[in-house]
Amino acid sequence: MSDSEPVIILKEVDKFFGDFQALSKINLIVNKGERIVVCGPSGSGKSTMIRCINRLEQHNAGQIIVGGHELTDQVKDIDAVRREVGMVFQSFNLFPHLTIIDNLMLAPRLVRKTPKPEAREKAMSMLERVRIPEQAEKYPSQLSGGQQQRVAIARALCMNPEIMLFDEPTSALDPEMINEVLDVMTDLAKEGMTMICVTHEMGFARSVADAVVFMDEGEIVERNKPEEFFNNPQHERTKLFLSQILAH
Amino acid sequence: MGESVDLIIESIPQILMGLGLTLELLFLSGILGLMLAITVLLMRISGNPLLTWPAMIYIYIFRGTPILIQIFIIYYGLSQFEWIRESILWTLLREPFGCGILALTLNTGAYVSEILRGGVLGVDRGLLEAGSALGLSKRHRFIYITTPIAVRLAIPAYSNDVISLMKSTALVSTITLLDMMGYARIVYAETYAPYEVFTSLMVIYLIITWIIQRAFGLFEKRMSRHIRK
Numbered sequence: 001m002s003d004s005e006p007v008i009i010l011k012e013v014d015k016f017f018g019d020f021q022a023l024s025k026i027n028l029i030v031n032k033g034e035r036i037v038v039c040g041p042s043g044s045g046k047s048t049m050i051r052c053i054n055r056l057e058q059h060n061a062g063q064i065i066v067g068g069h070e071l072t073d074q075v076k077d078i079d080a081v082r083r084e085v086g087m088v089f090q091s092f093n094l095f096p097h098l099t100i101i102d103n104l105m106l107a108p109r110l111v112r113k114t115p116k117p118e119a120r121e122k123a124m125s126m127l128e129r130v131r132i133p134e135q136a137e138k139y140p141s142q143l144s145g146g147q148q149q150r151v152a153i154a155r156a157l158c159m160n161p162e163i164m165l166f167d168e169p170t171s172a173l174d175p176e177m178i179n180e181v182l183d184v185m186t187d188l189a190k191e192g193m194t195m196i197c198v199t200h201e202m203g204f205a206r207s208v209a210d211a212v213v214f215m216d217e218g219e220i221v222e223r224n225k226p227e228e229f230f231n232n233p234q235h236e237r238t239k240l241f242l243s244q245i246l247a248h
Numbered sequence: 249m250g251e252s253v254d255l256i257i258e259s260i261p262q263i264l265m266g267l268g269l270t271l272e273l274l275f276l277s278g279i280l281g282l283m284l285a286i287t288v289l290l291m292r293i294s295g296n297p298l299l300t301w302p303a304m305i306y307i308y309i310f311r312g313t314p315i316l317i318q319i320f321i322i323y324y325g326l327s328q329f330e331w332i333r334e335s336i337l338w339t340l341l342r343e344p345f346g347c348g349i350l351a352l353t354l355n356t357g358a359y360v361s362e363i364l365r366g367g368v369l370g371v372d373r374g375l376l377e378a379g380s381a382l383g384l385s386k387r388h389r390f391i392y393i394t395t396p397i398a399v400r401l402a403i404p405a406y407s408n409d410v411i412s413l414m415k416s417t418a419l420v421s422t423i424t425l426l427d428m429m430g431y432a433r434i435v436y437a438e439t440y441a442p443y444e445v446f447t448s449l450m451v452i453y454l455i456i457t458w459i460i461q462r463a464f465g466l467f468e469k470r471m472s473r474h475i476r477k
Contacts, residue, residue, distance in 0.1 A: 054380075054381055055380075056377050056380060056381065079383060079385075082380070082381060082382070082383040083383050085381070086381070086382075087378075087381040089374060089377070089378060091374050093372075093374040093375050093377065093378035094378075095375060095378070095379075095392075095393060096375075096397070096474055096475070097396045097397055097400070097474050098474075099474075106382070106384075106392060107379075107382035107383060107384060110384060110388050110392065111382065111383040111384060111388075139473075139474035139475075140474075141474060141475055152378075155382070156381075156382070159382060159383065
Protein backbone atom coordinates (compact mmCIF):
# COMPACT_ATOMS: atom_id res chain seq x y z
CA MET A 1 0.00 0.00 0.00
CA SER A 2 1.30 3.39 -0.90
CA ASP A 3 1.45 6.20 1.60
CA SER A 4 -0.98 8.37 -0.30
CA GLU A 5 -3.84 5.93 -0.24
CA PRO A 6 -6.92 7.79 1.05
CA VAL A 7 -8.63 5.94 3.90
CA ILE A 8 -11.12 8.61 4.90
CA ILE A 9 -12.95 10.70 2.33
CA LEU A 10 -15.57 13.31 3.18
CA LYS A 11 -17.21 14.93 0.17
CA GLU A 12 -19.50 17.93 0.52
CA VAL A 13 -20.83 16.68 3.85
CA ASP A 14 -23.71 18.55 5.48
CA LYS A 15 -25.12 17.87 8.92
CA PHE A 16 -28.12 19.50 10.55
CA PHE A 17 -29.44 19.35 14.10
CA GLY A 18 -32.99 20.54 13.50
CA ASP A 19 -32.57 23.92 11.84
CA PHE A 20 -29.02 24.35 13.01
CA GLN A 21 -26.40 23.52 10.41
CA ALA A 22 -23.53 21.87 12.27
CA LEU A 23 -21.47 20.96 9.20
CA SER A 24 -21.53 22.64 5.86
CA LYS A 25 -19.89 21.33 2.70
CA ILE A 26 -17.09 19.54 4.50
CA ASN A 27 -14.38 18.15 2.24
CA LEU A 28 -11.60 16.19 3.87
CA ILE A 29 -9.25 13.49 2.68
CA VAL A 30 -7.08 11.58 5.10
CA ASN A 31 -4.41 9.25 3.76
CA LYS A 32 -3.21 6.08 5.37
CA GLY A 33 -0.84 6.85 8.22
CA GLU A 34 -1.65 10.54 8.24
CA ARG A 35 -2.10 12.36 11.55
CA ILE A 36 -4.61 15.19 11.45
CA VAL A 37 -5.28 17.60 14.29
CA VAL A 38 -8.63 19.39 14.16
CA CYS A 39 -9.05 22.60 16.12
CA GLY A 40 -11.46 25.49 16.26
CA PRO A 41 -13.76 27.36 18.63
CA SER A 42 -16.35 25.42 20.58
CA GLY A 43 -19.47 24.72 18.55
CA SER A 44 -17.52 24.84 15.29
CA GLY A 45 -18.43 21.26 14.32
CA LYS A 46 -15.15 19.48 15.12
CA SER A 47 -16.70 16.76 17.23
CA THR A 48 -19.68 16.41 14.92
CA MET A 49 -17.35 15.87 11.99
CA ILE A 50 -15.40 13.02 13.57
CA ARG A 51 -18.57 11.51 15.01
CA CYS A 52 -19.92 11.32 11.46
CA ILE A 53 -16.89 9.28 10.44
CA ASN A 54 -17.97 6.31 12.57
CA ARG A 55 -21.66 7.08 12.23
CA LEU A 56 -22.34 8.16 15.79
CA GLU A 57 -24.01 10.99 13.89
CA GLN A 58 -25.69 10.61 10.52
CA HIS A 59 -24.76 13.13 7.87
CA ASN A 60 -27.62 14.64 5.89
CA ALA A 61 -25.91 15.21 2.57
CA GLY A 62 -22.66 14.40 0.83
CA GLN A 63 -20.56 11.27 0.95
CA ILE A 64 -18.39 9.67 3.62
CA ILE A 65 -16.17 6.78 2.60
CA VAL A 66 -14.04 5.05 5.22
CA GLY A 67 -11.67 2.25 4.28
CA GLY A 68 -13.57 1.76 1.03
CA HIS A 69 -16.97 1.49 2.71
CA GLU A 70 -19.46 4.24 2.05
CA LEU A 71 -21.55 5.13 5.11
CA THR A 72 -25.22 4.76 4.30
CA ASP A 73 -28.13 3.24 6.19
CA GLN A 74 -26.70 -0.20 5.47
CA VAL A 75 -25.93 -1.80 8.82
CA LYS A 76 -23.31 -3.96 7.14
CA ASP A 77 -21.29 -0.94 6.05
CA ILE A 78 -21.66 0.77 9.41
CA ASP A 79 -20.38 -2.37 11.14
CA ALA A 80 -17.51 -2.65 8.70
CA VAL A 81 -16.48 0.95 9.33
CA ARG A 82 -16.76 0.61 13.09
CA ARG A 83 -14.51 -2.42 13.01
CA GLU A 84 -11.80 -0.34 11.37
CA VAL A 85 -12.23 2.82 13.38
CA GLY A 86 -11.44 3.18 17.07
CA MET A 87 -12.68 6.13 19.07
CA VAL A 88 -11.61 7.86 22.26
CA PHE A 89 -14.02 10.23 23.99
CA GLN A 90 -13.56 13.31 26.13
CA SER A 91 -15.33 11.65 29.06
CA PHE A 92 -13.53 8.26 28.71
CA ASN A 93 -16.83 6.31 28.69
CA LEU A 94 -15.38 3.21 30.30
CA PHE A 95 -18.03 0.68 31.33
CA PRO A 96 -18.26 1.36 35.08
CA HIS A 97 -19.58 -2.09 36.02
CA LEU A 98 -16.72 -3.99 34.39
CA THR A 99 -13.12 -4.33 35.50
CA ILE A 100 -10.45 -2.78 33.30
CA ILE A 101 -9.55 -6.10 31.69
CA ASP A 102 -13.25 -6.86 31.06
CA ASN A 103 -13.70 -3.42 29.50
CA LEU A 104 -10.93 -4.36 27.07
CA MET A 105 -12.19 -7.86 26.36
CA LEU A 106 -15.89 -7.11 25.84
CA ALA A 107 -15.88 -6.00 22.21
CA PRO A 108 -13.27 -8.49 20.92
CA ARG A 109 -15.26 -11.32 22.49
CA LEU A 110 -18.70 -10.16 21.30
CA VAL A 111 -17.86 -8.62 17.95
CA ARG A 112 -14.84 -10.60 16.81
CA LYS A 113 -15.75 -13.79 18.69
CA THR A 114 -12.17 -13.99 19.97
CA PRO A 115 -11.73 -16.86 22.46
CA LYS A 116 -11.30 -15.70 26.04
CA PRO A 117 -7.61 -16.59 26.62
CA GLU A 118 -6.62 -14.89 23.39
CA ALA A 119 -8.72 -11.80 24.14
CA ARG A 120 -7.16 -11.63 27.59
CA GLU A 121 -3.65 -11.87 26.23
CA LYS A 122 -4.35 -9.13 23.71
CA ALA A 123 -5.92 -6.96 26.41
CA MET A 124 -2.90 -7.36 28.69
CA SER A 125 -0.50 -6.49 25.91
CA MET A 126 -2.52 -3.35 25.15
CA LEU A 127 -2.50 -2.37 28.83
CA GLU A 128 1.27 -2.77 28.77
CA ARG A 129 1.39 -0.57 25.73
CA VAL A 130 -0.39 2.21 27.62
CA ARG A 131 1.76 1.40 30.65
CA ILE A 132 -0.84 0.34 33.22
CA PRO A 133 -0.95 -3.48 33.24
CA GLU A 134 -1.06 -3.46 37.06
CA GLN A 135 -4.56 -1.91 36.99
CA ALA A 136 -6.15 -4.78 35.06
CA GLU A 137 -8.38 -6.11 37.84
CA LYS A 138 -9.59 -2.74 39.13
CA TYR A 139 -12.78 -0.92 38.28
CA PRO A 140 -12.72 2.37 36.31
CA SER A 141 -13.81 4.41 39.35
CA GLN A 142 -10.62 3.36 41.13
CA LEU A 143 -8.38 4.94 38.47
CA SER A 144 -7.32 8.53 37.90
CA GLY A 145 -8.63 10.39 34.87
CA GLY A 146 -5.37 10.00 32.98
CA GLN A 147 -5.30 6.28 33.67
CA GLN A 148 -8.93 5.93 32.60
CA GLN A 149 -8.22 7.69 29.32
CA ARG A 150 -5.24 5.41 28.66
CA VAL A 151 -7.50 2.42 29.33
CA ALA A 152 -10.00 3.86 26.83
CA ILE A 153 -7.22 4.06 24.23
CA ALA A 154 -6.17 0.48 24.99
CA ARG A 155 -9.79 -0.64 24.73
CA ALA A 156 -10.08 0.84 21.25
CA LEU A 157 -6.75 -0.71 20.21
CA CYS A 158 -7.92 -4.19 21.22
CA MET A 159 -10.11 -4.17 18.11
CA ASN A 160 -7.05 -3.63 15.87
CA PRO A 161 -8.40 -0.48 14.25
CA GLU A 162 -6.81 0.98 11.14
CA ILE A 163 -7.89 4.46 12.16
CA MET A 164 -8.19 6.18 15.54
CA LEU A 165 -10.48 9.13 16.26
CA PHE A 166 -9.83 11.24 19.34
CA ASP A 167 -12.56 13.61 20.50
CA GLU A 168 -10.88 16.11 22.86
CA PRO A 169 -9.15 13.31 24.76
CA THR A 170 -7.42 15.57 27.27
CA SER A 171 -10.08 18.23 27.84
CA ALA A 172 -11.56 16.54 30.91
CA LEU A 173 -8.20 15.86 32.54
CA ASP A 174 -6.39 17.62 35.34
CA PRO A 175 -3.31 19.37 33.92
CA GLU A 176 -0.80 16.96 35.47
CA MET A 177 -2.45 14.03 33.68
CA ILE A 178 -2.52 15.45 30.19
CA ASN A 179 1.02 14.44 29.28
CA GLU A 180 0.66 10.77 30.13
CA VAL A 181 -2.23 10.58 27.63
CA LEU A 182 -0.44 12.65 24.98
CA ASP A 183 2.62 10.38 25.36
CA VAL A 184 0.53 7.34 24.53
CA MET A 185 -0.99 9.14 21.55
CA THR A 186 2.47 10.18 20.35
CA ASP A 187 3.64 6.54 20.56
CA LEU A 188 0.67 5.53 18.43
CA ALA A 189 1.45 8.21 15.88
CA LYS A 190 5.05 7.02 15.65
CA GLU A 191 3.85 3.50 14.94
CA GLY A 192 2.05 4.78 11.87
CA MET A 193 -1.56 4.82 13.05
CA THR A 194 -3.93 6.94 10.98
CA MET A 195 -5.31 9.48 13.44
CA ILE A 196 -7.79 12.32 13.53
CA CYS A 197 -7.54 14.22 16.73
CA VAL A 198 -9.79 17.00 17.94
CA THR A 199 -7.64 18.82 20.46
CA HIS A 200 -6.39 22.17 21.60
CA GLU A 201 -3.03 20.77 22.64
CA MET A 202 -1.01 22.87 20.23
CA GLY A 203 2.30 21.37 21.38
CA PHE A 204 1.00 17.98 20.34
CA ALA A 205 -0.21 19.39 17.02
CA ARG A 206 3.21 20.88 16.31
CA SER A 207 5.21 17.80 17.16
CA VAL A 208 2.94 15.02 15.86
CA ALA A 209 0.48 16.24 13.24
CA ASP A 210 1.01 16.03 9.50
CA ALA A 211 -1.69 18.63 9.05
CA VAL A 212 -3.82 20.93 11.15
CA VAL A 213 -7.42 21.55 10.16
CA PHE A 214 -9.12 24.67 11.46
CA MET A 215 -12.91 24.71 11.64
CA ASP A 216 -15.32 27.50 12.36
CA GLU A 217 -19.12 27.64 12.09
CA GLY A 218 -19.36 24.21 10.55
CA GLU A 219 -16.82 24.81 7.82
CA ILE A 220 -13.22 23.83 7.27
CA VAL A 221 -11.59 27.22 7.04
CA GLU A 222 -8.00 26.17 6.58
CA ARG A 223 -5.86 23.08 6.33
CA ASN A 224 -2.11 23.31 6.46
CA LYS A 225 1.11 21.80 7.73
CA PRO A 226 1.60 22.64 11.43
CA GLU A 227 4.59 24.92 10.78
CA GLU A 228 2.66 26.97 8.24
CA PHE A 229 -0.53 26.84 10.24
CA PHE A 230 1.00 28.36 13.35
CA ASN A 231 3.55 30.70 11.78
CA ASN A 232 1.69 31.85 8.75
CA PRO A 233 -2.08 31.41 9.10
CA GLN A 234 -3.93 32.33 5.92
CA HIS A 235 -7.33 33.39 7.18
CA GLU A 236 -8.45 36.11 9.53
CA ARG A 237 -10.55 33.67 11.54
CA THR A 238 -7.54 31.40 12.01
CA LYS A 239 -5.40 34.30 13.14
CA LEU A 240 -8.04 35.40 15.62
CA PHE A 241 -8.41 31.88 17.01
CA LEU A 242 -4.66 31.39 17.35
CA SER A 243 -4.25 34.74 19.05
CA GLN A 244 -6.91 33.72 21.55
CA ILE A 245 -5.52 30.32 22.45
CA LEU A 246 -1.85 31.25 22.31
CA ALA A 247 -2.28 34.50 24.22
CA HIS A 248 -0.66 33.29 27.42
CA MET B 249 -52.63 -5.33 80.26
CA GLY B 250 -51.30 -8.82 80.92
CA GLU B 251 -54.37 -10.16 79.21
CA SER B 252 -53.63 -8.09 76.11
CA VAL B 253 -50.09 -9.38 75.90
CA ASP B 254 -51.38 -12.92 76.24
CA LEU B 255 -53.86 -12.32 73.43
CA ILE B 256 -51.21 -10.80 71.19
CA ILE B 257 -48.98 -13.81 71.72
CA GLU B 258 -51.83 -16.29 71.36
CA SER B 259 -53.10 -14.84 68.10
CA ILE B 260 -49.70 -14.99 66.43
CA PRO B 261 -49.71 -18.75 65.66
CA GLN B 262 -53.24 -18.51 64.30
CA ILE B 263 -52.33 -15.60 62.03
CA LEU B 264 -49.22 -17.44 60.90
CA MET B 265 -51.45 -20.13 59.40
CA GLY B 266 -51.91 -17.59 56.62
CA LEU B 267 -48.18 -16.91 56.20
CA GLY B 268 -47.79 -19.60 53.53
CA LEU B 269 -50.47 -18.06 51.35
CA THR B 270 -49.15 -14.52 51.87
CA LEU B 271 -45.67 -15.59 50.79
CA GLU B 272 -47.04 -17.59 47.87
CA LEU B 273 -48.95 -14.55 46.65
CA LEU B 274 -45.88 -12.36 47.12
CA PHE B 275 -43.43 -14.65 45.32
CA LEU B 276 -45.69 -15.77 42.49
CA SER B 277 -47.04 -12.34 41.62
CA GLY B 278 -43.62 -10.81 42.27
CA ILE B 279 -41.90 -13.09 39.76
CA LEU B 280 -44.72 -13.07 37.19
CA GLY B 281 -45.01 -9.30 37.64
CA LEU B 282 -41.30 -8.85 37.02
CA MET B 283 -41.49 -10.93 33.84
CA LEU B 284 -44.50 -8.91 32.70
CA ALA B 285 -42.69 -5.68 33.58
CA ILE B 286 -39.67 -6.63 31.46
CA THR B 287 -41.92 -7.47 28.51
CA VAL B 288 -43.84 -4.21 28.86
CA LEU B 289 -40.58 -2.28 29.23
CA LEU B 290 -39.24 -3.76 25.98
CA MET B 291 -42.51 -2.84 24.27
CA ARG B 292 -42.39 0.65 25.75
CA ILE B 293 -38.86 1.39 24.53
CA SER B 294 -39.13 -0.47 21.23
CA GLY B 295 -39.86 2.69 19.26
CA ASN B 296 -42.67 0.85 17.47
CA PRO B 297 -46.00 2.62 18.12
CA LEU B 298 -47.92 -0.64 17.78
CA LEU B 299 -46.03 -1.91 20.84
CA THR B 300 -45.52 1.36 22.68
CA TRP B 301 -49.17 2.36 22.80
CA PRO B 302 -50.63 -0.82 24.31
CA ALA B 303 -47.83 -0.74 26.89
CA MET B 304 -48.60 2.86 27.84
CA ILE B 305 -52.34 2.21 28.06
CA TYR B 306 -51.78 -0.83 30.27
CA ILE B 307 -49.48 1.12 32.58
CA TYR B 308 -51.90 4.01 32.75
CA ILE B 309 -54.85 1.82 33.71
CA PHE B 310 -53.13 -0.31 36.33
CA ARG B 311 -51.19 2.52 37.93
CA GLY B 312 -54.13 4.85 37.74
CA THR B 313 -56.77 2.82 39.60
CA PRO B 314 -56.98 1.41 43.13
CA ILE B 315 -55.80 -2.18 43.34
CA LEU B 316 -58.91 -3.09 45.32
CA ILE B 317 -61.06 -2.21 42.30
CA GLN B 318 -58.78 -4.28 40.08
CA ILE B 319 -59.20 -7.27 42.41
CA PHE B 320 -62.99 -6.85 42.50
CA ILE B 321 -63.31 -6.48 38.74
CA ILE B 322 -61.26 -9.58 38.11
CA TYR B 323 -62.99 -11.66 40.81
CA TYR B 324 -66.60 -10.50 40.61
CA GLY B 325 -66.68 -8.84 37.21
CA LEU B 326 -65.07 -11.22 34.76
CA SER B 327 -67.19 -14.23 35.74
CA GLN B 328 -70.23 -12.43 34.31
CA PHE B 329 -69.01 -13.02 30.79
CA GLU B 330 -69.91 -16.37 29.40
CA TRP B 331 -67.05 -16.40 26.91
CA ILE B 332 -64.62 -16.06 29.80
CA ARG B 333 -66.28 -18.90 31.69
CA GLU B 334 -65.87 -21.03 28.57
CA SER B 335 -62.30 -20.01 27.83
CA ILE B 336 -59.15 -21.57 29.18
CA LEU B 337 -58.69 -18.51 31.39
CA TRP B 338 -61.51 -19.82 33.54
CA THR B 339 -59.29 -22.47 35.13
CA LEU B 340 -57.36 -19.54 36.61
CA LEU B 341 -60.22 -17.13 37.23
CA ARG B 342 -62.60 -19.66 38.76
CA GLU B 343 -60.49 -19.71 41.94
CA PRO B 344 -60.04 -16.65 44.13
CA PHE B 345 -56.34 -17.54 44.33
CA GLY B 346 -55.98 -17.23 40.55
CA CYS B 347 -57.82 -13.92 40.59
CA GLY B 348 -55.61 -12.65 43.39
CA ILE B 349 -52.42 -13.62 41.57
CA LEU B 350 -53.65 -12.08 38.34
CA ALA B 351 -54.64 -8.78 39.97
CA LEU B 352 -51.40 -8.46 41.94
CA THR B 353 -49.28 -9.42 38.91
CA LEU B 354 -50.97 -6.90 36.63
CA ASN B 355 -50.70 -4.19 39.25
CA THR B 356 -47.05 -4.67 40.17
CA GLY B 357 -46.09 -5.24 36.53
CA ALA B 358 -47.24 -1.73 35.64
CA TYR B 359 -45.23 -0.10 38.40
CA VAL B 360 -42.11 -2.20 37.96
CA SER B 361 -41.94 -1.61 34.20
CA GLU B 362 -41.83 2.13 34.89
CA ILE B 363 -39.18 1.60 37.59
CA LEU B 364 -37.06 -0.35 35.13
CA ARG B 365 -37.57 2.30 32.47
CA GLY B 366 -36.22 4.85 34.91
CA GLY B 367 -33.12 2.69 35.27
CA VAL B 368 -32.70 2.35 31.51
CA LEU B 369 -33.05 6.11 31.02
CA GLY B 370 -30.45 6.65 33.73
CA VAL B 371 -27.71 4.90 31.76
CA ASP B 372 -25.18 7.43 30.51
CA ARG B 373 -25.59 7.89 26.75
CA GLY B 374 -21.84 8.13 26.33
CA LEU B 375 -21.43 4.50 27.42
CA LEU B 376 -23.76 3.35 24.66
CA GLU B 377 -21.88 5.48 22.15
CA ALA B 378 -18.65 3.86 23.30
CA GLY B 379 -20.33 0.48 22.74
CA SER B 380 -21.44 1.53 19.24
CA ALA B 381 -17.98 2.82 18.41
CA LEU B 382 -16.55 -0.57 19.42
CA GLY B 383 -18.95 -2.24 16.99
CA LEU B 384 -21.38 -3.74 19.52
CA SER B 385 -24.83 -4.42 18.07
CA LYS B 386 -27.93 -2.85 19.58
CA ARG B 387 -28.76 -6.16 21.26
CA HIS B 388 -25.28 -6.54 22.74
CA ARG B 389 -25.34 -2.98 24.00
CA PHE B 390 -28.65 -3.59 25.72
CA ILE B 391 -27.58 -6.86 27.33
CA TYR B 392 -24.03 -6.02 28.36
CA ILE B 393 -24.14 -2.28 29.03
CA THR B 394 -27.69 -1.04 29.61
CA THR B 395 -29.05 -3.95 31.63
CA PRO B 396 -26.43 -4.27 34.40
CA ILE B 397 -26.29 -0.52 34.94
CA ALA B 398 -30.06 -0.05 34.78
CA VAL B 399 -30.62 -2.88 37.26
CA ARG B 400 -28.37 -1.25 39.84
CA LEU B 401 -30.07 2.11 39.35
CA ALA B 402 -33.50 0.51 39.73
CA ILE B 403 -32.87 -1.52 42.90
CA PRO B 404 -33.92 1.05 45.54
CA ALA B 405 -37.21 1.86 43.79
CA TYR B 406 -37.80 -1.82 43.01
CA SER B 407 -37.34 -2.92 46.63
CA ASN B 408 -39.89 -0.29 47.54
CA ASP B 409 -42.33 -1.87 45.12
CA VAL B 410 -41.77 -5.38 46.48
CA ILE B 411 -42.62 -4.12 49.97
CA SER B 412 -45.65 -2.40 48.55
CA LEU B 413 -46.71 -5.64 46.81
CA MET B 414 -46.28 -7.57 50.07
CA LYS B 415 -48.68 -5.19 51.78
CA SER B 416 -51.13 -5.34 48.85
CA THR B 417 -51.46 -9.10 49.31
CA ALA B 418 -53.56 -8.32 52.40
CA LEU B 419 -56.31 -7.07 50.11
CA VAL B 420 -57.04 -10.54 48.74
CA SER B 421 -58.67 -11.38 52.07
CA THR B 422 -61.61 -9.41 50.65
CA ILE B 423 -62.19 -12.13 48.04
CA THR B 424 -62.37 -14.95 50.60
CA LEU B 425 -58.69 -15.90 50.56
CA LEU B 426 -57.18 -16.86 53.91
CA ASP B 427 -53.85 -15.12 53.93
CA MET B 428 -52.53 -13.64 57.19
CA MET B 429 -55.07 -10.84 56.97
CA GLY B 430 -57.84 -13.37 56.39
CA TYR B 431 -56.88 -15.35 59.48
CA ALA B 432 -56.51 -12.19 61.53
CA ARG B 433 -60.06 -11.26 60.64
CA ILE B 434 -61.27 -14.68 61.79
CA VAL B 435 -59.43 -14.36 65.11
CA TYR B 436 -60.83 -10.89 65.54
CA ALA B 437 -64.38 -12.12 64.88
CA GLU B 438 -63.89 -14.74 67.60
CA THR B 439 -62.24 -12.54 70.23
CA TYR B 440 -63.50 -9.01 69.52
CA ALA B 441 -59.97 -7.84 70.36
CA PRO B 442 -59.03 -5.71 67.36
CA TYR B 443 -56.11 -3.95 69.03
CA GLU B 444 -54.33 -7.15 70.04
CA VAL B 445 -55.01 -9.11 66.86
CA PHE B 446 -54.07 -6.41 64.41
CA THR B 447 -51.00 -5.45 66.44
CA SER B 448 -49.74 -9.03 66.09
CA LEU B 449 -50.46 -8.88 62.39
CA MET B 450 -48.57 -5.61 62.03
CA VAL B 451 -45.53 -7.03 63.79
CA ILE B 452 -45.42 -9.98 61.39
CA TYR B 453 -45.66 -7.70 58.35
CA LEU B 454 -42.89 -5.55 59.79
CA ILE B 455 -40.64 -8.58 60.18
CA ILE B 456 -41.23 -9.59 56.56
CA THR B 457 -40.52 -6.03 55.46
CA TRP B 458 -37.28 -6.08 57.39
CA ILE B 459 -36.21 -9.29 55.63
CA ILE B 460 -37.03 -7.83 52.20
CA GLN B 461 -35.14 -4.61 52.97
CA ARG B 462 -32.12 -6.53 54.15
CA ALA B 463 -32.09 -8.81 51.09
CA PHE B 464 -32.25 -5.88 48.72
CA GLY B 465 -29.64 -4.01 50.73
CA LEU B 466 -27.22 -6.90 50.21
CA PHE B 467 -28.13 -7.16 46.53
CA GLU B 468 -27.57 -3.45 46.05
CA LYS B 469 -24.22 -3.64 47.78
CA ARG B 470 -23.15 -6.47 45.52
CA MET B 471 -24.30 -4.67 42.38
CA SER B 472 -22.46 -1.52 43.47
CA ARG B 473 -19.11 -3.12 44.23
CA HIS B 474 -17.53 -1.29 41.31
CA ILE B 475 -18.39 2.08 42.81
CA ARG B 476 -16.71 1.59 46.16
CA LYS B 477 -13.10 2.64 46.18
